[in-house]
Amino acid sequence: MNIQSRIQASLESYPPSIRRVAEDVLADPQRMLGGTITDLARRCHTSETTVVRFCRELGLDGFVQLRVQLATEVGRDGAHRGGTDVADISASSTLAELVDSVRYTESLCIEETIESLDLDELARVVDAVDGASRISLYGVSGSGWSAADLHRKLFRIGRTAYCFADGHDALTSIALMGEGDVAIGFSHRGTTTEVVTFLAAARERGVTTVAVTNVGSSPVAKAADLVLQTTVREARFRSGAMASRTAQLLVVDCLFVAVAQRRMEETAEALRGTYDVVRQRR
Secondary structure: OOHHHHHHHHHHHOOHHHHHHHHHHHHOHHHHHHOOHHHHHHHOOOOHHHHHHHHHHOOOOOHHHHHHHHHHHHHHHHHHOOOOOOOOOOOOOOHHHHHHHHHHHHHHHHHHHHHHOOHHHHHHHHHHHHOOOOEEEEEOOHHHHHHHHHHHHHHHOOOOEEEEOOHHHHHHHHOOOOOOOEEEEEOOOOOOHHHHHHHHHHHHOOOEEEEEEOOOOOHHHHOOOEEEEOOOOOOOOOOOOOHHHHHHHHHHHHHHHHHHHHOHHHHHHHHHHHHHHHHOOO
16 A cells, blocks of 8 residues: 555544654655655654654664655656646646646556455355345435435345435444444444444444555444455545545455445346336337
8 A cells, every 4th residue: 555545544543743754754755855854854853763653563674664655656646737736726727737736646546546445245245135135325415415326226136235325324224234244344444433332333233344545554444244345545635535436446346346246136127127117218
């Protein structure tokens, strides 16, 4: 996983001193290339030891390795953008630059999500969904769109799936579920209280719980039996329901196609039937 994406995915879980270091690195990766560990520690009002701890949290040996990794990423980012800055758009950005910035960020989130997707975990989710008597899906705001998209896909191939826009309705659905059923919660940052409550209630009833989130150590992930993690690097105007939506829909499509493949003839017949009934009434 890209170092900047890895930092962003873990940002919420860092203690304050390490988080200051992480935020400084994300704010201006280019500045890191010519600076020293002392410069970074001073800007973040912390010690060089804390900077080293931050590097080790990322699986790196120390500051030098962090700087090398960032140099590689900054160089790659520049190559994608013809040498221009990819950190974020500015008030002076042209329309062409805005479009290219969106293209690059969304392409990056697709590449990194696929590269870091745990295929063994995905296979376990596919097994659970394929064998489920009932599937409940829930997300709030932008993540709710991803839940709704999976619902429509599963519903069209004859799976008993429900999607809820209201938290109380989502919890009510759990009261009618049990072992052999599946509850899938969507939350980009993994901190949405309603989704945590939904998954926790489902787990108490023996339902297999699945989280789709960008943060593997988040409360939503901890409330789930299985976790499908996206990889999204956010920026000022690309946070929330932009690149995160693209990554979630990518995971949704991978899950749906894998489930559909399990019963190919049944799936093909269901898709033909649902298409024909609509076409006949146009």
